[in-house]
Amino acid sequence: MRNADILSEVTTPALVVEHSALERNLDLMAAAWPARRLRPHVKAHKCSELARRQAARGHVGFTCATIREVEVMAAAGLGEDLLLANEVVDMRRLGAVVDGGARVTVAVDSDVLIDAAVAGGVREVLIDVNVGLPRCGCAPDDAGRLADLARRRGLGVRGVMGYEGHLMLVAEPGERRTQTEQCMMLLRLAHEAVGGDIVSGGGTGTWKSNEWVTELQAGSYALMDTAYAAVPDVPFEQALTMVATVISVSDGWAVADAGLKAFGMDHGDPALPGSSVWYCSDEHVVFSMNDGTPLPSVGDRVRLEPAHIDPTCALHEQMYVVDGDQVMDVWPIDMRGW
Amino acid sequence: MRNADILSEVTTPALVVEHSALERNLDLMAAAWPARRLRPHVKAHKCSELARRQAARGHVGFTCATIREVEVMAAAGLGEDLLLANEVVDMRRLGAVVDGGARVTVAVDSDVLIDAAVAGGVREVLIDVNVGLPRCGCAPDDAGRLADLARRRGLGVRGVMGYEGHLMLVAEPGERRTQTEQCMMLLRLAHEAVGGDIVSGGGTGTWKSNEWVTELQAGSYALMDTAYAAVPDVPFEQALTMVATVISVSDGWAVADAGLKAFGMDHGDPALPGSSVWYCSDEHVVFSMNDGTPLPSVGDRVRLEPAHIDPTCALHEQMYVVDGDQVMDVWPIDMRGW
Numbered sequence: 001m002r003n004a005d006i007l008s009e010v011t012t013p014a015l016v017v018e019h020s021a022l023e024r025n026l027d028l029m030a031a032a033w034p035a036r037r038l039r040p041h042v043k044a045h046k047c048s049e050l051a052r053r054q055a056a057r058g059h060v061g062f063t064c065a066t067i068r069e070v071e072v073m074a075a076a077g078l079g080e081d082l083l084l085a086n087e088v089v090d091m092r093r094l095g096a097v098v099d100g101g102a103r104v105t106v107a108v109d110s111d112v113l114i115d116a117a118v119a120g121g122v123r124e125v126l127i128d129v130n131v132g133l134p135r136c137g138c139a140p141d142d143a144g145r146l147a148d149l150a151r152r153r154g155l156g157v158r159g160v161m162g163y164e165g166h167l168m169l170v171a172e173p174g175e176r177r178t179q180t181e182q183c184m185m186l187l188r189l190a191h192e193a194v195g196g197d198i199v200s201g202g203g204t205g206t207w208k209s210n211e212w213v214t215e216l217q218a219g220s221y222a223l224m225d226t227a228y229a230a231v232p233d234v235p236f237e238q239a240l241t242m243v244a245t246v247i248s249v250s251d252g253w254a255v256a257d258a259g260l261k262a263f264g265m266d267h268g269d270p271a272l273p274g275s276s277v278w279y280c281s282d283e284h285v286v287f288s289m290n291d292g293t294p295l296p297s298v299g300d301r302v303r304l305e306p307a308h309i310d311p312t313c314a315l316h317e318q319m320y321v322v323d324g325d326q327v328m329d330v331w332p333i334d335m336r337g338w
Numbered sequence: 339m340r341n342a343d344i345l346s347e348v349t350t351p352a353l354v355v356e357h358s359a360l361e362r363n364l365d366l367m368a369a370a371w372p373a374r375r376l377r378p379h380v381k382a383h384k385c386s387e388l389a390r391r392q393a394a395r396g397h398v399g400f401t402c403a404t405i406r407e408v409e410v411m412a413a414a415g416l417g418e419d420l421l422l423a424n425e426v427v428d429m430r431r432l433g434a435v436v437d438g439g440a441r442v443t444v445a446v447d448s449d450v451l452i453d454a455a456v457a458g459g460v461r462e463v464l465i466d467v468n469v470g471l472p473r474c475g476c477a478p479d480d481a482g483r484l485a486d487l488a489r490r491r492g493l494g495v496r497g498v499m500g501y502e503g504h505l506m507l508v509a510e511p512g513e514r515r516t517q518t519e520q521c522m523m524l525l526r527l528a529h530e531a532v533g534g535d536i537v538s539g540g541g542t543g544t545w546k547s548n549e550w551v552t553e554l555q556a557g558s559y560a561l562m563d564t565a566y567a568a569v570p571d572v573p574f575e576q577a578l579t580m581v582a583t584v585i586s587v588s589d590g591w592a593v594a595d596a597g598l599k600a601f602g603m604d605h606g607d608p609a610l611p612g613s614s615v616w617y618c619s620d621e622h623v624v625f626s627m628n629d630g631t632p633l634p635s636v637g638d639r640v641r642l643e644p645a646h647i648d649p650t651c652a653l654h655e656q657m658y659v660v661d662g663d664q665v666m667d668v669w670p671i672d673m674r675g676w
Contacts, residue, residue: 086585087636
């Protein structure tokens with residue numbers, strides 16, 4: 001896994017975590033959302049070693065998006081309270097994780113999935129409520145009925161969740177807060193009908209504005225990306241960069257070896273400070289320098305900032321944890337795939 | 339690896355290859371570009387088992403984009419003639435592959451990389467020429483000088499390569515042919531100065547229009563994607579689809595469990611025939627049905643068509659090879675990473 005102790009010698013493209021920036025991000029969030037008030041979302045980094053650092057700050061409950069994430073977290077000894085905040089139809093693998101001693105709660109939004117939870121051996125659910133993002137979640141006024149059905153089927157109903165994902169990148173903080181409140185009023189209404197201790201929702205983008213949930217499902221805050229960095233009042237630092245090697249220099253542009261197989265591209269091209277990124281192809285990023293700065297030379301290394309951390313991490317086998325040029329550790333990205 | 343013999347039981351999201359369509363694609367290309375006239379690009383599928391089917395049709399030379407691809411192809415016994423059609427600065431791992439008995443030729447476009455080839459133990463190069471795509475490649479009139487330098491340094495120079503990647507998706511066939519000819523005239527000019535047997539270039543998009551190369555570097559033709567399917571005179575069939583499970587249905591839309599961690603998103607959303615795809619998030623694709631067709635039910639399966647095959651394959655551990663609902667084989671996508 002480890003192929004160098006010095007960052008300048010690792011194989012590129014390489015995901016690099018600045019250890020001190022990560023620590024500051026984890027501390028800042030833990031101060032605002034301490035212990036179980038935060039349920040960190042592992043989908044952002046898919047790395048159980050990073051999750052371990054979050055658990056060490058008291059966040060012992062985690063949010064997952066896939067069955068694989070639940071399985072790996074449990075196997076890593078981080079299965080005290082795992083929420084699969086997503087709908088799944090075949091829950092047998094989750095039942096096996098429960099049988100193995102982990103606590104697994106699953107989001108359900110339909111009768112079919114309540115049956116699936118029972119059939120799969122899952123014992124606890126949250127009712128997933130549509131709070132405005134057209135994706136999963138039942139209608140708010142159907143949540144009580146689903147909770148009753150789940151309880152009749154013998155499931156524990158721990159509360160509700162609702163994700164205001166469409167608000168994460170709303171630029172104006174006041175507007176974001178107003179819209180978040182509207183979404184969360186729907187969720188609280190559903191919660192009154194459902195009962196249970198948990199009102200789960202939110203993310204890095206609403207860490208300041210969502211005061212209605214009992215627990216925040218933030219994930220991106222730990223490592224960050226350029227999409228979140230552009231949002232006012234999201235002060236977390238860019239702890240993750242991509243190291244790439246310059247492989248070709250022409251008259252007016254240069255090419256480094258990190259392309260669209262190294263970056264999640266749904267939020268657009270990565271950024272390279274001081275330069276203009278022209279485009280990415282499979283294994284290339286093409287860029288020119290701003291303000292008359294000379295182009296780098298072949299063999300130089302550059303550090304790019306991903307536009308969207310979640311799918312970026314999913315493309316890599318490991319992340320290098322560094323202090324300056326010193327590689328302190330190599331963490332496997334062990335929750336990839338399904 | 340294999341988790342079901344029946345397609346309807348595999349874990350989703352799952353990459354699925356329709357065996358008969360793959361065979362027809364391989365046969366059609368082999369008829370037009372037989373044996374060594376085609377140097378299939380493995381970056382499109384990253385699957386040595388698929389490469390083995392291409393080799394069985396006489397295409398014993400392959401194109402690679404990364405060192406990892408070269409290593410895995412050699413280890414799979416497919417190292418008779420591997421071209422790394424990309425610039426790399428540290429060639430020691432390639433030298434080790436050469437020492438292991440494989441033939442490895444590397445693209446170089448600068449003095450620095452000629453030094454790197456010598457230092458790394460690589461013995462043969464192609465001069466990579468910029469034919470109009472602003473990426474790698476030397477200026478056409480510098481190719482002869484680089485070839486001379488490489489030969490003085492003891493390297494075998496097998497010829498030139500130049501990739502007209504910016505023309506692959508030009509819609510109008512006559513225009514694509516005219517522009518391809520202009521690019522290839524630059525490459526042939528460079529070839530006159532360089533010498534050697536090889537003029538390598540082209541891709542699936544110019545399989546009909548590029549009559550100037552001695553070998554075509556096509557890769558996408560085997561499995562295809564919606565971007566290439568939209569190009570006239572690219573008649574290869576969509577052999578690759580993504581099976582996803584419907585996990586949630588609301589009033590007007592449905593959600594299936596394949597999102598932007600399952601699809602390369604640089605060419606946009608995947609397609610679902612008969613439906614309108616609204617958007618993808620990490621583990622979701624949200625869609626509505628066209629023409630009044632009823633929405634599917636929770637638990638139903640849908641088959642989506644990726645917009646860009648190369649980064650899509652890079653996100654998956656395996657592809658299921660099927661004949662209808664029967665899983666015939668499971669091929670590891672074994673060339674991922676770097």
